[in-house]
Amino acid sequence: MATPAEKLESAFRSGLALPLKCDVPTITAETAKQWDSVAHLQLVGAIEKDFGVELSPGDVMDLDSYAAAVGILQRLNAWPGV
Amino acid sequence: MSAYSLLRSGHDPQSRVCFDAGLNTWLTRAELISRTDDFAADLTTHLRSERKALGFAFLRNDLPSVTVHLGIMEAGHAIAALDAELDADFRRQLIARFHPDFILVPVDDIPGWSPGEGWTGPVMLRAGMVLWCSTSRPQREIHPDLALLFSTSGSTGSPRFVRLSARNLALHTPMLNAALASSPADVAILTSPVFNALGQSLIHGALLSGGSFVLTRARITSAEFWNIVRTCGCTRIAGTPYFYQVLDRLDLESLNVPTLQTFICTGGRLPELLATKLHGRLTARGSTFHIMYGQAETTARMSGIPPALLPAAIRSVGFALPPGRLWVEADGRVCGPHEEDELMYEGPGVMMGYANSSDDLAAGDLLGGTIATGDLGYRDEAGLIYITGRKSRFVKVFGWRVSLDDVEEILACESHHIAALNDTERIVVFHLHSDPTLVERIHEAAVRLRLHPSCFTLFPVDSLPLLPTGKINYRALADLLQS
Structure with a gap:
């Protein structure tokens, strides 16, 4: 079974269509060229599907980095406890 | 030479015209005119010639880009409005094929940006953009009417431009403003790049109506974008069907943007289910939904569904905006209701023609105001136009x-x-x-x-x-x- 971190990394790679060399855990919308609004909704869809959660409109807008995704998943109790 | 003049439409010089979210600053009309004048003066100094020139402007949604864009046309030169993020190989191909006289690039892009051999620059201009001038001015003519070139080829394949005249913009803009009931109270926010037909239509529309427009590089999925809509009190927004998918996902009501009242959709077909749902939501909050149809080849818009006919006419693209005309034609014959073939359009925004190379820039108006749209469709008994497919690729x-x-x-x-x-x-x-x-x-x-x-x-x-x-x-x- 994939760990949550592996699942999230894979959701980022497919959602944002990232190149292999990209270091996913440090990614932010500010720095990733691929992170446009089309990719953004793909990423939201990938996270919702892989973690079986539904992001609120506020979550969708807050999602601007890998770290933010972890924060959202923690709030939704879909990430191992801190 | 007919230069572009919508910037000087006679509105109060002290009225606000443009907000740059990156600079967090509003500009008045007087300030924007002064900036374009300064830019035009700088450009003349560096070009060292009065001859009409072609400028490649690599643009993004900010004040420097809009300044040079308007300034080039006001000075009577022709501008190719291009994406600052354009792939480097394609950029080189475009430059080699069309031999611009000068190139403008955002300041931040300077590291790593070079047009190659045969250019002097970079020169930092007061407009906040960087200029390169060709050392060997190409010996070709640019038609006196040519004002604006839109790239239609995406970012691959054979580079091709739509050729628009200052007259196209001068006549298309009031047509569109009438359809959208534009007024000096409008504050329009761009969701699309300034270098494409949709972004341009909002800018020209605001300049002519006395309204204003808001520029931001924030993504439409970011909280920052909607904060800007809220703090600027934006009243109208225009987007492609994709924008409306995003809007649906974000849930308009939770965005808390009560001033936003005019919604414009163009640049593709909105799925019927989503269109109906959005129309219901927008009507419930007292907003107006304009579903429109157009192409860069016609400056921007050709038709729209009169909001009063929604949702009944939601599957159509409405009627041609007056004084334009849309009809269906098969082998030169005008088709009756429900007969499907190619849509033809006649109107003030119809381009002068395409430009496939530098030589084509000398050409005048090759279409005479009528164009085969490349779209397949039909009209119904009421005259509403429906699109069924695409003839072109x-x-x-x-x-x-x-x-x-x-x-x-x-x-x-x-x-x-x-x-x-x-x-x-x-x-x-x-x-x-x-x-x-x-x-x-x-x-x-x-x-x-x-x-x-x-x-x-x-x-x-x-x-x-x-x-x-x-x-x-x-x-x-x-x-x-x-x-």
């Missing part, structure tokens, strides 16, 4: 214009036949054999065409249906997709 995916021939060219390799077909926001790739490198090539195509890889759907077939001419039978493929 250019399609819109998420608002980006894509040539399906380019897709086929990128994907094809020696032993595999590929056919591409657009199925509303998806490119369906029909392919013959199982091909381990196809997925890789789709990724490559996505990068080059600036699309998300999920825009492509694979569809394996035993053989590609052919027409008697030996060409691919796309209609048969479309039927296959339906079944």
